[in-house]
Each structure stands twice: as structure tokens, then as C-alpha cells.
Amino acid sequence: MEAGTVAELVGQALAAARVAEETDEWDEYGTLLWRAAADGLGSLPLGLELIGSDDPVERATGCDLLGDASDQNEAVRAETAAALVALAERETEGHVLWSLARAIERTYDQRAVPVLAALAGHPDAEIRQRVASSFAGVVTGLPDGPDIRALIMLTRDKDPEVRNWATFTLGFQAEVDSPAIRAALWERTTDESADAREEGIRGLARRHDLRAVPLLAELLDNPEGAHTLTFSAAEIMGIPELLPSLLEYEPDGVWVTAAVNACDPVRRAQLDASAWDLLCALDQLRPDLDASVYMERFDHGVSLGLGDNFESSGYDVEALLERADGEPARAAELVASDQPRSPGPSGRGRPLG
Template sequence: MEAGTVAELVGQARAAARVAVETDDWDEYATLLWRAAADGAGALQIGRELIGSDDLVDRETGCDLLGNASDQNEAVRSDTAATLVALSERETEGRVLWSLARAIERTYDQRAVPVLVVLAGHPDAEVRRQAASSFAGVMTGLPDGPDIRALITLTRDQDPEVRNWATFTLGFQAEADTPAIRAALWERTTDENAEAREEGIRGLARRHDPRAVPLLAELLGNPEGVHVHTFSAAQIMGVPELLPVLLEYEPDDAGVTAAVNACDPVHQAQLEASAWTLVSALHQLRPDLDAAVYMQRFDRDLFLGLEATFDSPIHDVEALLVRADGDPLRAAELVLTDLAT
């Protein structure tokens, strides 16, 4: 894309933004800015110019453009992160800081974490809410990292939407499990805000906390309000106590079948037996592959890994067995065929 075309699209987006401030219809603005951001280098240059403007709308647009450019172009992410970190040290307008928080998440750069920690303490609830959401893209992976500590604080925020988003990010997107995290999630299970309460329950279930079982059954017992993430939490929890209420749903509803299978002890026993037969067959056919079955900590699916090959496909065991019509020996043959192609 030519630089002039980027500039033209950004110019149209700036005009659309000024209209959207009055109408609250941001669709045209978003479409134009996304198209302009396809040219990462050009968008980075123009975005830097815009965030240096005295005009508030221009600085918002600059942040949004930089975030879009980073999302679409890995090559500009490092420079974008550095640019946004520098802006955070001088920007004071809440609206611009909201856009900055959303943009810096999409750099997927951990230099964003200290910025978001500061914004998590901002007096504007909308800025705190966006900070709570944006931590998801830049997690440190440390169980007691600054991002986790900030999120725990935000789960107790006075604003219900901040609590809701912080609890979702901490409970369902962070892959960390500590007593402090569980305590924060447990607190939210009595939150007066229904969404924050649900996120607390689902977050505990994701950590296989037995206290979540009756609360999760209660959520599942309300078909009007059940969420796809509730079925996912039930799948991860994987306990027979949830099976009766899950069987009240249509099998083809999003996530229902997977949750039912995970909570059905008969199905699980059959799956584990088939997985063992599959691995045993692979060891007989190709002992050099060092086949193994594993489950991720915050998931319920069984995966087949081949330790001796670095670029081999990872197989979902249940999906592989479906391909093999339930025959684990045939599944082993399919794995070897996949390796040969």
C-alpha cells in the first residue's frame, strides 16, 4: 500500500471519528483505520505523528492506528510498544489513555505490563476496565507477577464492570493458580454483579476447585443465562455431579457435548483406555517417536505428543479417535500417515 493511500485512509478515519464522537457510531472509523493499518511501517509513522498532536481526537486515533498496525504486522510491534510506553509517561487525558491501553495489549510485548499496572489505578473507571481487559495479551506468566497482583486488586474495584472484566481476565485467561488468585475468585462468587459472580465461579472451576461444583451446577440450571464459557468450565471441571444438569441441554449446543463427555465417568474411562492402547500401539510400531498422552493444566482435552519429533502435528486424542471410527489401532496408523505426508 502506498504511503499516500495510508494517509488518505487515516484522514478519512479522523473525520469519521469527529462525527462518531457525536453519534457514537464508530463502524466507519474502525473500518477505515483497520485498512490503513495494513501497511505497518506507514501506519507506524503516521500514528507517531498523531499521538504528538495537541488534539485529543487525533491522539486517540493515533493510538488506535498503532494498535491495529501492531495487530496486523509483527514487524512493527516492538517499535509500537516503545512508542506507546513513551506516550503513557506524558499523556493525561482519560480517553486517550483508554485507547492507549487497548492498543498496547496488541503489541503482545511485556513492556506493556508496567503501563497497564499504572492505568489500573486510574481514577476513570473506563480506563481501569480497559486495563483489566488488556492484561490478557501481555501476561508475564508469573504466578505473583505485577499483572496478577493488579488484576487481583481490580477484582475488588468499586465499579462492577471493572470487577467483571478483571475477574474474567484473572479467572479465564490467566494461566496461574495460587491461593491468592483463588481467594480473589472466591470473593466474587458472592458479588452483587451477576457477571462478576459468574466469572468468579468459572475461574474457580478452571482451577478444579471443588467449591465451584455446586455453584457451577446452579449456573447450568438456568438455561436463559448460561454462557458458552460455563460449558467450558464444566468441561474443565469434569465431575459426574454436573452430568444431570448438562443432559438437560441439546447435545449440539455450543460446548455441551464436550462438557457432557468430560463429566461422564463411563466416557472418560473409555477414552483413557483407548488413549493407552493408542500410545502402546505407537510404541510398538515406532518406539523412536516416544509417544505420550498429556493434558494441559487449564484444559480437559487429551493430546498426543511425539517427543522425538519437533515439527510433528499435535493430535487431539478424542478427535483422532473420531477420525479412526473409535479404533485406537487405526488411530495409531493415522498418526504415522500424518507424519509421512
């Protein structure tokens, strides 16, 4: 994209922002900025210039532009994070801080954590809500990290939407566990806000906390139906006590089917047996792949990992078996054909026999 075109789009977005300040219609503004930000290196200097402006509308637009650019272009994230951290030290305008919190999350940079932790105590509930959701992109993974401490505080906020978003981020987005985290989630299971209460229940279920079982069954028994994340939480727990509630739903929904398969002891045993047979067959075909089966602590399903780098080379066992018409040996052949052989000492590859 031409630099002039980026500047034109940003100029149009600024004009749209000034109109939206009066009308609260932000769609055009967001579309224009997203298009401008697609050219990360082209939009970066414009964003940096805008956040240095004396005009708070321009500073907020600069934050939004830098956030969109970071979302689409990894190359600009480090410089964007540094600039936003510096801006946070001097910024006082509420709507600029809202945009800053949203933008710095999308840098996925750990330098965002102290900024968000400081903003967690802001008097404006909308900013605290934005902060509660923004922690999702920069969670440290430390059970007692500043991000987790701030989120626990926000789960007890006086504003129900802040509690809701903080509990969702802590319970479902953060893959970390501790007694303090579970205590905070348990507190929310009696929250007067139905949304915050559900997030507390699902967060406990994601940590396989048995106290969540009757509460999760209650959510599943809701006459109006359950949220998709409730089915996901049931699948993660994978215990037979939830099966009667799950069987009340139509079996054609993918979320329902996955939860039923996880909670049905017969189906679970069949999957475990098939996963073992798949692993044995693959070891016979390709011992060089160093295959293993595992389950994520905070996720659902059985995965097949290859070598040390599970994330980049893994398979969902159920999906793999479905491709193979339920035959573990055929599934092993599919994996073997997917994976190139490592070159041997001569550089020509290992012998097949």
C-alpha cells in the same frame, strides 16, 4: 498497499473520528483504520507521528492505528510497544489513555505490564475496565506479578463492569494459580453483579477448585440456560457431580457434548483407554515421534504430544479418534502418515522396516 493510500485512509479515519466524537458512531472509523493498518510498515510512521501530536483526537487515532497494525503485523510490535510506553509517561487525556491501553495489549509485549498496572488505579471506570481486559494479552504467568496484583485489585473495584472484566481476565484468561488468586475469585462468587459472580465461579472451576462444584451446578441449572463458558468450565472440572445438570440439556450442542463426555466416568474411562491404546500403537509404528498423552491444567481434553514441542505438533485425542472412526490403531496410522520421517545419517530418511 501504496503509502499514499495508507495516508488517505488514515486521513479519512481522522475525519470520521471527529464526527464520531459527536455522534458516537465509530464503525466507519474502525473499518478505515483497520484497512490502513494492514500495511504494518506503511502505517507505523503515521501512527508514530500521530501520537506525538498536540491534538488528543490525533493521539487517540495514532494509538488505535498502532494497535491495529500490531494486531496484524508482528514486525511492528516491538517499536510500537516502545512508543506507547513513552507516550504513557506523559499522557493525561482519558480517551487517549483508553486507546493506549487497548493498543499496547495488542503488542503482546511485557513492557505493557507496568503501563497497565499504573492505569489500573485511574479514576475513570471506563479506563479501568479497558485495563482489566487488556491484561489478557500480556499476562506474565507469575502468580505474584504486577499484572496479577493489579487484576486482583480490580476484581474488588467499586464498578461492577470493572469487576466483571477483571474477574474474567484473572479467572479465564490468565493461566496462573495461587492462594491469593483463588481467594479473589472466591470473593466474587457472592458478588451482587451476576456477571462478576459467574466469572468467579468459572475461574475457580478452571483451577479444579472443588468449592466451585455446587455453584457451577447452580449455573447449569439456570432455567434460561447456561453460558458456553460455563459448559467449558464443567468440561475442565470433569467430575461426575455435574453430570445430572448437564444431562438436562439437549445432547446435540457441541459444548454440552464435550462437557458430558468429560464428566461421565464411563465415557471418560473409555477415552482414557483409547488414548492409551493410541499411544501404544503409535509407539510401535513410529517410536521416533516420541509421543505422549497429557492434559493441560487450565484447559480441557486429552492431547497427544509429539517430541518436545507439544503446541506445534499436538493433536486433540477426541478429534483424532473421531477421524479414525473410534479406532486407536487407525488413529495412530493417521498420525504416522501426517508426520514426515526425520532424515537418517545418510540424509535419505530412516528405513521403513
